[in-house]
Amino acid sequence: MRRAASGVMLVIAATGACSDRGGTETVRVLAASSLTEAFEVVAGRFERAHPDIELELSFAASSELAVQIEQGAPADVFAAADEMTMQKLVDSGNVAGEPVPFARNRLAIAVEVGNPEAISSLADLAEPGLVVVLCAEQVPCGRFADEALERAGVQVTPATLAENVKAALSLVQLGEADAAIVYATDVEGNAQVEGIAIAEDENVVATYPIARVAEASNEDDARAFVDFVTSVRGQRVLRSFGFLAP
Amino acid sequence: MSRRVSRRPPAVALVLAGLALATFLVAPLLGLLERAPWRELPGLLGEPEVRTALRLSFVCSLSATALSVVLGVPLAWVLARTRFPGQNVVRALVLIPMVLPPVVGGVALLLAFGRRGLVGQWLDQWFGVRLPFTTPGVILAETFVAMPFLVITVEAALRSLDPRYEEAGATLGASRWTVFRRVTLPMIGPSLLAGAVLTWARALGEFGATITFAGNFEGRTQTMPLAVFLALETNPPAAIALSLVLLAVSVTVLAVVGSRVLARPRDRHVGAAAVSL
Amino acid sequence: MSLDAHVGVRLGSLDLDVELRAEPGALVVIAGPNGAGKTTLLRVLAGIQPLDAGQVTLDGDCLDDPGRGRFVPPERRSVGVVFQDLLLFPHLSARENVAFGLRARGLARGEARRRADDWLGRVGLAGSARARPGELSGGQAQRVALARALAGDPRLLLLDEPLAALDATLRVETRRELRRHLDSYAGVRVLVTHDPIEAMALAARLVIVEQGRVVQQGSPADVRSRPRSRYVADLVGVNLLRGRGTGGTVALDAGGVLTAADRAPLDEPVLVVVHPRAVSLHRRAPEGSPRNVWETRVEGVDDEGERMRIQLGLPIPMVAEVTPAAAHELTLGAGVAVWASVKATEIAVYPA
Numbered sequence: 001m002r003r004a005a006s007g008v009m010l011v012i013a014a015t016g017a018c019s020d021r022g023g024t025e026t027v028r029v030l031a032a033s034s035l036t037e038a039f040e041v042v043a044g045r046f047e048r049a050h051p052d053i054e055l056e057l058s059f060a061a062s063s064e065l066a067v068q069i070e071q072g073a074p075a076d077v078f079a080a081a082d083e084m085t086m087q088k089l090v091d092s093g094n095v096a097g098e099p100v101p102f103a104r105n106r107l108a109i110a111v112e113v114g115n116p117e118a119i120s121s122l123a124d125l126a127e128p129g130l131v132v133v134l135c136a137e138q139v140p141c142g143r144f145a146d147e148a149l150e151r152a153g154v155q156v157t158p159a160t161l162a163e164n165v166k167a168a169l170s171l172v173q174l175g176e177a178d179a180a181i182v183y184a185t186d187v188e189g190n191a192q193v194e195g196i197a198i199a200e201d202e203n204v205v206a207t208y209p210i211a212r213v214a215e216a217s218n219e220d221d222a223r224a225f226v227d228f229v230t231s232v233r234g235q236r237v238l239r240s241f242g243f244l245a246p
Numbered sequence: 247m248s249r250r251v252s253r254r255p256p257a258v259a260l261v262l263a264g265l266a267l268a269t270f271l272v273a274p275l276l277g278l279l280e281r282a283p284w285r286e287l288p289g290l291l292g293e294p295e296v297r298t299a300l301r302l303s304f305v306c307s308l309s310a311t312a313l314s315v316v317l318g319v320p321l322a323w324v325l326a327r328t329r330f331p332g333q334n335v336v337r338a339l340v341l342i343p344m345v346l347p348p349v350v351g352g353v354a355l356l357l358a359f360g361r362r363g364l365v366g367q368w369l370d371q372w373f374g375v376r377l378p379f380t381t382p383g384v385i386l387a388e389t390f391v392a393m394p395f396l397v398i399t400v401e402a403a404l405r406s407l408d409p410r411y412e413e414a415g416a417t418l419g420a421s422r423w424t425v426f427r428r429v430t431l432p433m434i435g436p437s438l439l440a441g442a443v444l445t446w447a448r449a450l451g452e453f454g455a456t457i458t459f460a461g462n463f464e465g466r467t468q469t470m471p472l473a474v475f476l477a478l479e480t481n482p483p484a485a486i487a488l489s490l491v492l493l494a495v496s497v498t499v500l501a502v503v504g505s506r507v508l509a510r511p512r513d514r515h516v517g518a519a520a521v522s523l
Numbered sequence: 524m525s526l527d528a529h530v531g532v533r534l535g536s537l538d539l540d541v542e543l544r545a546e547p548g549a550l551v552v553i554a555g556p557n558g559a560g561k562t563t564l565l566r567v568l569a570g571i572q573p574l575d576a577g578q579v580t581l582d583g584d585c586l587d588d589p590g591r592g593r594f595v596p597p598e599r600r601s602v603g604v605v606f607q608d609l610l611l612f613p614h615l616s617a618r619e620n621v622a623f624g625l626r627a628r629g630l631a632r633g634e635a636r637r638r639a640d641d642w643l644g645r646v647g648l649a650g651s652a653r654a655r656p657g658e659l660s661g662g663q664a665q666r667v668a669l670a671r672a673l674a675g676d677p678r679l680l681l682l683d684e685p686l687a688a689l690d691a692t693l694r695v696e697t698r699r700e701l702r703r704h705l706d707s708y709a710g711v712r713v714l715v716t717h718d719p720i721e722a723m724a725l726a727a728r729l730v731i732v733e734q735g736r737v738v739q740q741g742s743p744a745d746v747r748s749r750p751r752s753r754y755v756a757d758l759v760g761v762n763l764l765r766g767r768g769t770g771g772t773v774a775l776d777a778g779g780v781l782t783a784a785d786r787a788p789l790d791e792p793v794l795v796v797v798h799p800r801a802v803s804l805h806r807r808a809p810e811g812s813p814r815n816v817w818e819t820r821v822e823g824v825d826d827e828g829e830r831m832r833i834q835l836g837l838p839i840p841m842v843a844e845v846t847p848a849a850a851h852e853l854t855l856g857a858g859v860a861v862w863a864s865v866k867a868t869e870i871a872v873y874p875a
Contacts (some may be wrong), residue, residue, distance in 0.1 A: 025278035063479035131361070131379070136462060138479045159379035160461025161468075163476065176378055401674060413571045414610040416597040418624035426621070432614045 025221045026054045028074055030065040031082035032140070032208070033164045034105060034183045038241040039079070045226045045237065048151040053221050061139040062086075063162035069094050069213060076216040077225055079208060081105070081165075081183075082140035096219070101209035101246040102230050103238050107141075107148055108184040108201050109196040110172045117178045119196055122152040125179055133168045133180040136161035141168070144204040145181040152202040169193065188242030207246065275493075282490055283483040290487040298465045299473040300491065306381065306469060310388035314396045314445045317389075319438070322400035323426075344394045352458025353390055359386065359459075383460035384467050388449035390439055398439030403434040436501040443500070452494060524582050526608040526679060526711045530567050531576030531627070532560075536744040539563055539735040543713075545684075550705055550712045552726035554719070556754050560735045561715040562607070565681050568713065569604050570597030581679055581711070598627075603672030609664050611656040617643060617667045618652040625676035642670040661689050662697055667705060680705075682714040686721060698724060725745070731755050748797065749873055762802075762841040764795040765875065773872060779839040780813040783870035792875040799832060801869035802843035805862040806853060813864040821859045824850065831855075835863055 007180045031039050036059045058065070062080040066089055069075050078095070079102070080086045086099045111119050117130060124203055125132050134156070135142030142161065149156055159177065162168035165186060171177040173192045183206070187195025212222045228234045235245070283290070290296060325337055339409040343351055359366040359377045377383040411433065415425040431438070453471040460467040462476070470492045477485035526545040533539075539560040545551045553561050566572035568579060570586065578588040585687040586595045603624075611620050622639035626632065643652055646666040658666055665685065672680060685701060686694045693804070702725060705712055716722050722729060723743045731754065739751040750756040756763030766775040768787030773795055774780055787793050809816060823834040831850045833843045843863065845855075853861065 061479065067479055067482065105326045133461075136476050139478045158463065160463050163462065164459065174360065175357060176356060336841055410606065410608070410610055411612065413569075413597070414604070414606060414612075415623070415627070417569050417571065417600075417604045418627055418671070419598050420623070420627035421598055424627050428627075429612060435614070481692075 017040065024052050024054045025218050026056055027076045027218065027225050028056045028058070029077045029079065029222050029225065030058050030060075030069065030073075030075045030213075031079040032062040032065070033059050034081055034141070034185055035059065035079055035208070036166065038185065038238050038243065040238045041241075042229060042234050045233060046225060049228070049233075050221075050224060051226065055225070059166075061135075061141075063139050064164070075213045075215075076218065076222040077210065079229070080140070081141045081208055081209040082143070082206050083209055084143075085140060088212060089211075092150055094214050096212040096214045096216065097203055099209035100226065100230055101207045102210045102234070103208040103243040104246055105206045105208065105243055106184040107144055107181055107198055107206075108187050109198060110169055110180045110182045110190075110193040111177060111188050111196055112172060113192065113194050115194050115196070116183045119179055121196075122149060122154045122181075122198055122202055125149075125156045125181075126154050131176070131178045132156055133160055133162055133171050133177040134158040135168055135181070136163055140166040140206065141166055141181075142185065144206055148181070148198060148202055148204045151204070152199070185242040205244070208243075278486065278489060278493065281486050283487055287487050287490070290484055291491060295464060295473065296488060296491070299468055299470045299488070300424075300495075302381070302384075302465065302468065303450060303470040303492070306384045306388055307446055309385045309451040310392055311396075311442055311446040313385065313389045314393040314449075315438075315442055318393050318396040318441075318445075319431075320398055322397045322404060325397070326401045326404035340397050342392050343391050348391055348452065349458050350454075352455035354385060355387060355390060355455060355459040358384075378459055379461040379463065379467060381460075381466055384456055385471060387455040387459045388452045391452050391455050392445040392448040396441040397446040399437050399444065400434065403437030404430070404443075407433055428447060447496065447500065449491075466500025524678060526568070526581050526710060526713070528568065528579040529577035530564055530579070531574060532563055532567060532572065534563055534572070537563060537735055541732060541735070541737050543730065543737075545657045545711045545713055547552040547709060547711050549727035550714060550725060551728050551730060552722050553713065553715045553730045553732055554717065554722040554726075554758065558734075559732045561717070561732055562683055564732070565604070565683050565713070565715050568679065569602050569681055570595060570600050581735050590869060601675070601678040601820065603675055603680045605665075605668050605680075605685050607671045607683040607685075607687055609656075609668040610695035611664055611668055611671070613656050616653050616655055617648060617659065620656070620667055621674050624671065628675065638674060639670075640673045646670045646700075662693050665689065666700075667698060670702070673704070673708065678710045679724075680708060680710055680712045682712075682717055684718075685714065686716075686718065686778075694721075701725070719760070723757065731758075736799070748871070749794070751794065751875075756796070760799070762797040762799060764797070764839070764841070766793055766795055767791065768793055768872075773838075775839065777840070779817070781865070781870060782867045783837070783872045784868045785870070785872040787872045787873065793872050794875045796871040796873075797841060797865055797869065799842045799844035801865055802835075802841060803864045804833065804843055804845060804849070804853060804855070805864065808862050809864050811864075812866065815865040815870070816862065816866040817864075818860065818862050821857055821861060822861075823854055823857055824855060835861070839863075 029039070039057055043057055047053065047055055062082060062085040063080065066080070066085050069078060069089060070092055080088065089095050090099065109119060109125070111117065134145045137143055137146060139241065162171065165182050168180040169182050169186050172180045184195065187193055210226055212219065212226060216222045323339065325333065356363060356378060358364050359369070361367065361376060361378065366377060369377070377386055383465055407430065411429055412425050415429040420428065453470060453475065456469060457472055462468050462472050468486060474485050474488045477488060524547045526543065528543045530539060530541045530543065537560050541560070541564060553564060553737060555561050563572060567574060567587070573594055574587045574589050576589060579586045585593055586600055587593065612623065615623065618636060618639045621642050622635040625635035625638055640652055643649055646669060648663060648666055651659060651663060656667070657861060659667065661735065665688070686697055689697055698721060714725060726743050729743055729746050731738045731752070733752060735756055739746060739755055746755060747759040750759055750761060750763050753763060764775050764777070766773040768789050768791050770789060771786070772780050772782045773787050773793060776855070781795060783795065803813050808818070819835045819838065821833055822836040825832040831847050833850065833855055835841050835843060855861065
């Protein structure tokens with residue numbers, strides 16, 4: 001009985017005392033799925049440089065995060081995978097200051113290691129019998145993919161429309177899909193998939209903006225993080241993951 | 247002269263019940279109704295995507311319910327009427343989908359029935375059958391999460407059924423199958439129906455396993471919950487409208503079927519001799 | 524057509540070992556106290572409970588023989604059972620209940636219904652064909668159960684306490700009706716009861732089972748005249764005592780001596796039967812011909828309407844039967860001292 005009671009106390013203490021770490025400030029960052037690996041590293045570097053600031057990262061499709069922010073979810077910084085989503089937030093008055101582009105990304109085709117289906121271009125995706133995964137059109141990655149396919153003049157019937165780019169990627173990783181249109185950064189350095197480049201004239205470049213969320217609790221710390229991301233050090237990390245300069 | 251002494255329910259019970267109703271039922275419902283785009287509703291509902299998602303949801307949830315009944319009733323019978331080593335383990339396995347997070351269930355289904363899955367690879371190689379990203383895949387995912395509800399309900403009903411009725415049937419010359427069909431099943435009818443309604447409701451609302459295993463494609467695998475989730479990102483009013491539709495339909499069905507099934511008195515396993523003279 | 528069974532079953536604390544034979548002409552009633560194994564015996568005959576040892580043969584067909592590994596399941600036996608709780612299927616109408624066995628055995632729906640209606644008519648329930656068991660009275664339900672058991676034309680009819688669920692007044696009427704139906708049935712009949720009146724009234728042959736063994740069997744008259752156990756004695760309503768013969772008298776095991784007209788074999792264990800009617804009660808020590816006179820005390824009084832049963836205590840516990848007027852006159856009540864007398868000619872003695 002005593003052990004159970006102290007166990008309960010521990011749980012209460014842990015859940016309740018998130019941001020009260022005697023002196024440290026917490027900055028909540030909502031970022032697009034494609035930024036997952038890169039931002040983890042950026043966050044680590046930032047926290048080492050600013051020991052008094054604690055970062056909390058959440059990753060999901062930009063569109064999904066935008067809805068959460070609009071509904072009032074606590075957030076200090078928002079990093080989106082496309083400008084349209086950011087603009088919607090600006091229009092609804094949820095952004096403080098001006099959004100700043102901090103990276104660009106291209107699309108790429110993710111295939112299974114060894115490329116068993118011998119895919120070399122977007123046109124190959126129209127092959128009948130191929131299991132192709134695209135992002136849903138409601139998420140930025142999906143819109144970009146549709147745009148690229150249109151530029152290439154290719155009609156693809158996907159097997160499924162993933163709710164975010166990481167979900168699409170994981171289907172290829174699991175071997176459930178033959179190919180998926182994802183970001184170049186998703187295939188860069190990823191040993192579980194192989195990346196097939198998309199022709200320049202067909203490819204779409206996504207610009208990633210970052211901004212402070214309006215009514216954020218700690219403006220200065222949020223600004224510090226945004227500045228770090230756009231700084232040389234932040235950019236170096238992003239570049240190492242395959243993101244292009246803004 | 248007699249007077250009716252009615253005792254009021256204890257205050258504590260009333261307060262807690264009221265809290266439960268208010269928090270979990272009334273508040274969310276009011277929230278939904280308050281933000282509903284009443285004017286755009288008819289237009290939104292007429293859209294083909296909405297109808298497609300609705301129709302797919304119903305076809306799949308009903309199929310999943312039927313499949314759950316066909317597979318679940320024999321399973322419940324074996325658990326209730328037979329005894330074999332490891333029975334408790336089997337029962338725990340049957341109930342696992344109830345405690346598993348649905349997405350985890352979806353991943354498990356992929357690992358089992360996906361293209362490279364344990365069973366799936368043979369289905370693909372030998373029969374050319376692929377389950378992920380197909381409508382049958384949706385039905386499989388929904389059955390996976392919903393069937394335990396049916397098994398649990400039916401097993402309990404079978405356990406509480408007086409076995410002497412089945413013995414009586416046997417002495418009248420009925421084979422075991424006939425006894426099951428004409429005595430056992432009808433006598434657990436109400437429980438079976440209640441279990442089926444619960445199963446159907448669970449299947450209708452299923453999201454995590456469906457989106458993970460069956461995927462999301464309009465007309466083929468995009469059920470209502472998936473449509474609502476995605477609509478929320480780009481068109482919140484549409485999402486709310488879809489939610490309302492799903493809610494209205496579910497409430498109607500539950501009201502019609504549920505009141506006759508879930509609120510009726512217990513199954514008839516009390517002997518006829520208990521009748522008043 | 525006959526039943527020949529040697530039933531050996533071990534079930535929980537019950538150890539049943541009974542030999543039973545029954546012919547079509549004679550209704551066999553199995554009577555005994557609760558827990559004796561009567562219902563288990565019926566379940567074995569019906570096929571619901573398999574034997575541990577022994578065999579069951581009906582008309583030369585072996586239904587159950589563990590020694591030879593043969594067991595015929597109940598659905599393949601030609602047996603009709605009227606259960607203690609009737610067990611009418613609550614979701615079927617009276618007609619469908621009666622037709623159940625017929626349809627289960629392959630009869631077409633229409634023909635089954637016709638025969639069911641016919642049977643319902645025979646038990647006087649022609650108008651209740653559509654009623655559900657829940658809508659029937661106890662007596663009506665009992666008749667439906669009987670019709671259901673008989674409709675399949677079984678070779679063996681088993682009845683488990685068929686009147687137990689009915690109240691006393693209904694029981695008398697129903698018993699007579701039951702008798703009528705049973706008499707017109709041609710197969711082997713075995714009925715189980717714990718009600719002494721039912722046993723005496725219906726039986727052609729009584730089989731008394733106590734604690735898993737047959738204690739006594741015979742016609743009701745045989746059993747009545749020579750009860751062999753306390754239960755049977757209570758069943759027939761007489762006083763039963765045990766003792767040893769001592770020339771012209773009997774030394775009772777529990778103490779005391781009785782003089783009987785019958786000669787008891789010397790030093791042999793005997794059973795002594797005294798009908799309560801034969802016991803006279805007096806205020807003072809009586810003088811007269813009765814050879815057996817003793818002083819005793821009243822332990823209890825049972826008012827049975829037209830008769831009063833007076834329980835007497837030591838030295839010779841027994842029950843006396845007097846009229847209410849007599850009881851009143853003697854002011855009989857618990858604890859009252861009385862003198863009891865029994866004529867020697869009223870005492871029956873026979874070897875134990």
